[in-house]
Amino acid sequence: MISIKNDNDISHLRMAGRIVADVLMLMKEIVGPGIDTLKLDKRAEDLITASGACPAFKGYRIPGIPRPFPGTLCVSINDEIVHGIPSSVRILQEGDIVSIDVGVRFEGYYGDAAYTFPVGKVSPERAKLLEVTHDCLDRAVNAAREGATLGDIGFAVESFVVPRGYGIVRNYAGHGIGKNLHEPPQIPNYGVPGTGITLKSGMVLAIEPMIMTGSEAVRTLKDKWTVVTADGSDAAHFEKTIVVTGGDPEVVTPWE
Numbered sequence: 633m634i635s636i637k638n639d640n641d642i643s644h645l646r647m648a649g650r651i652v653a654d655v656l657m658l659m660k661e662i663v664g665p666g667i668d669t670l671k672l673d674k675r676a677e678d679l680i681t682a683s684g685a686c687p688a689f690k691g692y693r694i695p696g697i698p699r700p701f702p703g704t705l706c707v708s709i710n711d712e713i714v715h716g717i718p719s720s721v722r723i724l725q726e727g728d729i730v731s732i733d734v735g736v737r738f739e740g741y742y743g744d745a746a747y748t749f750p751v752g753k754v755s756p757e758r759a760k761l762l763e764v765t766h767d768c769l770d771r772a773v774n775a776a777r778e779g780a781t782l783g784d785i786g787f788a789v790e791s792f793v794v795p796r797g798y799g800i801v802r803n804y805a806g807h808g809i810g811k812n813l814h815e816p817p818q819i820p821n822y823g824v825p826g827t828g829i830t831l832k833s834g835m836v837l838a839i840e841p842m843i844m845t846g847s848e849a850v851r852t853l854k855d856k857w858t859v860v861t862a863d864g865s866d867a868a869h870f871e872k873t874i875v876v877t878g879g880d881p882e883v884v885t886p887w888e
């Protein structure tokens with residue numbers, strides 16, 4: 633069952649989403665060569681708690697993963713796709729790309745968004761990957777309209793990236809969100825237009841394309857969380873939480 637949010641729900645989701653966006657904007661200011669990823673995590677957690685919210689990922693369990701996620705942020709560098717763990721010994725270097733994914737709970741409602749930042753000056757190939765993945769997210773969000781289907785969202789991503797020679801992460805997907813971090817439906821980043829459930833006004837979705845420069849195989853590190861590309865190629869990840877409306881989708885995590 634996909635829940636339809638009422639006005640009260642949506643006003644709370646906006647507040648949760650605002651905090652998520654504030655964290656990503658803080659990250660944009662402090663990401664740079666030499667900063668350690670635990671420091672990023674601490675700054676994010678401080679801002680979240682000062683805003684009256686709680687980190688949503690810390691302590692979160694995903695079925696099949698034997699331990700809860702230890703951080704406030706998922707920090708995934710270069711060939712890491714998602715679910716990278718912040719650590720004082722993981723230090724950003726000039727030329728890296730770093731996906732920062734943040735979730736919060738505020739008055740019982742969740743917000744979830746991610747952005748992949750360049751660290752200092754990055755190679756043209758990395759800059760292009762960020763641009764393409766960012767464009768994918770915009771296209772996917774734009775497809776999330778009343779009367780459209782889940783397949784339309786996936787197709788918006790797939791039809792854009794595959795002809796450009798990039799790979800799609802296929803075994804992780806976006807998701808519904810609301811009073812839970814993960815709600816139905818799952819939102820794959822590939823699909824056939826006109827297939828899958830039909831979107832209705834009041835559905836709230838976390839849309840999150842994950843794109844790699846190389847082949848699509850992925851693996852999980854021994855830490856049981858960090859998902860990396862199997863061939864060591866770079867990956868990027870952008871995410872927004874949006875509300876399906878009668879008109880343009882409303883982005884509730886406005887990080888731009």
Ligand code: MF3
Pocket residue numbers: 688689690692693694701706715733735744745807838840871
């Ligand atoms: N945005 C990611 C997702 O929706 C982050 C989850 S991290 C976790 O899957 F720690 F909470 F699992």
Ligand code: CO
Pocket residue numbers: 744745806807838840871
């Ligand atoms: Co998410």
